[in-house]
Amino acid sequence: MSLNGKRILIAKPGLDGHDVGAKIIALALRDAGADVIYTGLRRSPDYIARVAVDEDVDAVGLSILSGSHKELVEETARCLAELDAGDIHLFVGGTIPSEDHDELRQAGARGIFTAEMDLDEVVAAVEADLNA
Amino acid sequence: MSETSSNPRRALSRALSRIANADVAETLAQQGAVPTPEMSRIGVTGAPGAGKSTLIARLAKLRKGEDHKIAVLAIDPTSPVSKGSILGDRIRMDAIADDPNIFIRSIPSRRSHDGLADNTADLLAAMEGHGFDEVILESVGVGQAEYTIRTLVDTVVLVLLPESGDAIQAMKAGILEMADIYVVSKADLPGAELMVAEIQQVAERQTADGWAPPVISTSRNDLEGFARLDAAISAHAKWRKARMDETATQRARARYQAQGLIARRIDEIMEADNSLLDLDPRGLFDALIAKLNPSRRDA
Ligand SMILES: Nc1nc2c(ncn2[C@@H]2O[C@H](COP(=O)(O)OP(=O)(O)OP(=O)(O)O)[C@@H](O)[C@H]2O)c(=O)[nH]1
Ligand SMILES: [Mg+2]
Numbered sequence: 001m002s003l004n005g006k007r008i009l010i011a012k013p014g015l016d017g018h019d020v021g022a023k024i025i026a027l028a029l030r031d032a033g034a035d036v037i038y039t040g041l042r043r044s045p046d047y048i049a050r051v052a053v054d055e056d057v058d059a060v061g062l063s064i065l066s067g068s069h070k071e072l073v074e075e076t077a078r079c080l081a082e083l084d085a086g087d088i089h090l091f092v093g094g095t096i097p098s099e100d101h102d103e104l105r106q107a108g109a110r111g112i113f114t115a116e117m118d119l120d121e122v123v124a125a126v127e128a129d130l131n132a
Numbered sequence: 133m134s135e136t137s138s139n140p141r142r143a144l145s146r147a148l149s150r151i152a153n154a155d156v157a158e159t160l161a162q163q164g165a166v167p168t169p170e171m172s173r174i175g176v177t178g179a180p181g182a183g184k185s186t187l188i189a190r191l192a193k194l195r196k197g198e199d200h201k202i203a204v205l206a207i208d209p210t211s212p213v214s215k216g217s218i219l220g221d222r223i224r225m226d227a228i229a230d231d232p233n234i235f236i237r238s239i240p241s242r243r244s245h246d247g248l249a250d251n252t253a254d255l256l257a258a259m260e261g262h263g264f265d266e267v268i269l270e271s272v273g274v275g276q277a278e279y280t281i282r283t284l285v286d287t288v289v290l291v292l293l294p295e296s297g298d299a300i301q302a303m304k305a306g307i308l309e310m311a312d313i314y315v316v317s318k319a320d321l322p323g324a325e326l327m328v329a330e331i332q333q334v335a336e337r338q339t340a341d342g343w344a345p346p347v348i349s350t351s352r353n354d355l356e357g358f359a360r361l362d363a364a365i366s367a368h369a370k371w372r373k374a375r376m377d378e379t380a381t382q383r384a385r386a387r388y389q390a391q392g393l394i395a396r397r398i399d400e401i402m403e404a405d406n407s408l409l410d411l412d413p414r415g416l417f418d419a420l421i422a423k424l425n426p427s428r429r430d431a
Pocket of ligand 2: 184185221270
């Protein structure tokens with residue numbers, strides 16, 4: 001199994017200005033064979049959804065450290081659906097307390113990755129989800 | 133998955149993926165009867181980090197309009213180790229990504245070694261077929277990109293860094309003969325003026341068919357240089373239209389495409405049966421030629 005041929009957008013919505021984690025994930029996914037697009041800091045969910053459509057990605061990974069993960073995941077899912085792209089898979093990573101996980105899954109997140117997880121674990125989860 | 137979508141951008145985007153991922157047989161099957169409309173194509177090439185994406189963002193913003201929709205095809209290198217890629221051109225074009233009259237697509241180079249990507253010709257044609265008036269192609273800044281991009285686009289813009297020695301480097305590699313317009317980027321950095329003067333001297337000697345390649349310096353925070361580039365591209369397009377040899381252009385493109393498809397088909401054959409590689413060179417050559425047309429052999 002690999003991520004060869006899979007296109008993944010790594011995006012940073014919200015106001016926090018730390019993208020080291022996002023860049024590390026981007027590189028790990030590239031090393032697992034994916035084609036990775038990165039959008040830069042502080043992008044709106046609407047902007048992220050448009051880029052996801054134009055780039056025809058298989059998945060969007062949102063990196064969120066600001067604490068507003070619920071709103072941002074919901075809003076991104078809504079924007080994707082509005083663009084007829086509700087089938088693009090959504091992942092979220094960052095500082096996300098476990099009591100929020102259920103709600104995030106309901107909002108459309110297919111994977112939730114926290115700082116405690118190994119990179120290998122994250123990559124394996126993405127791989128399993130996209131090859132399912 | 134279906135390419136029909138209530139969202140036309142999604143439909144285009146899907147179509148581009150299908151074309152980019154098509155193997156040789158699929159690519160051949162997809163060659164439509166649809167004639168390529170005559171749209172202008174601009175190719176931007178130059179060493180890694182020369183400032184190509186930054187320049188394209190500024191240029192697209194100047195050239196786009198309600199009646200002039202622009203598509204950008206940006207190619208970044210595939211890692212030979214993981215076969216993955218970081219498609220980083222787009223991040224330099226963030227300022228224009230929201231514009232409804234501009235469409236940006238990032239593509240990995242995959243096996244292609246000529247600075248472009250598999251099926252680039254078909255991707256360009258598909259963008260044109262979806263109503264874009266102009267396509268800007270960003271090559272991977274390595275190897276022989278300058279030569280191949282020449283066959284696929286109408287106007288080649290070569291971006292050079294203002295570092296001393298770069299002019300000599302470019303002359304040695306022969307790439308200075310390939311461009312219609314030279315840009316010395318990052319003019320805010322030292323060395324730019326000298327570089328412009330050097331390139332100007334070289335460029336003066338290569339006035340071909342009446343087109344004297346201009347040398348333009350640009351700096352990312354100064355729109356004036358990009359405005360001059362914009363004007364130079366329009367002037368070149370006009371000049372080219374007046375004297376373009378349509379047959380020669382189409383022949384060069386057909387040749388590039390056929391060579392690319394055959395090279396990929398041979399790769400596919402060797403990957404499917406790598407014991408072929410144990411043959412001596414002559415045997416391998418003959419076996420590959422025989423396998424290029426299996427239907428005839430098996431019949
Ligand atoms: N000082 C200065 N830096 C610039 C200018 N234009 C671009 N850069 C910087 O140069 C670096 C490369 O710019 P890009 O536009 O990504 O160059 P590129 O040729 O597209 O790079 P690749 O696609 O990786 O080959 C970035 O860090 C830019 O911020 C400029 O006018 N002045
Ligand atoms: Mg670039």
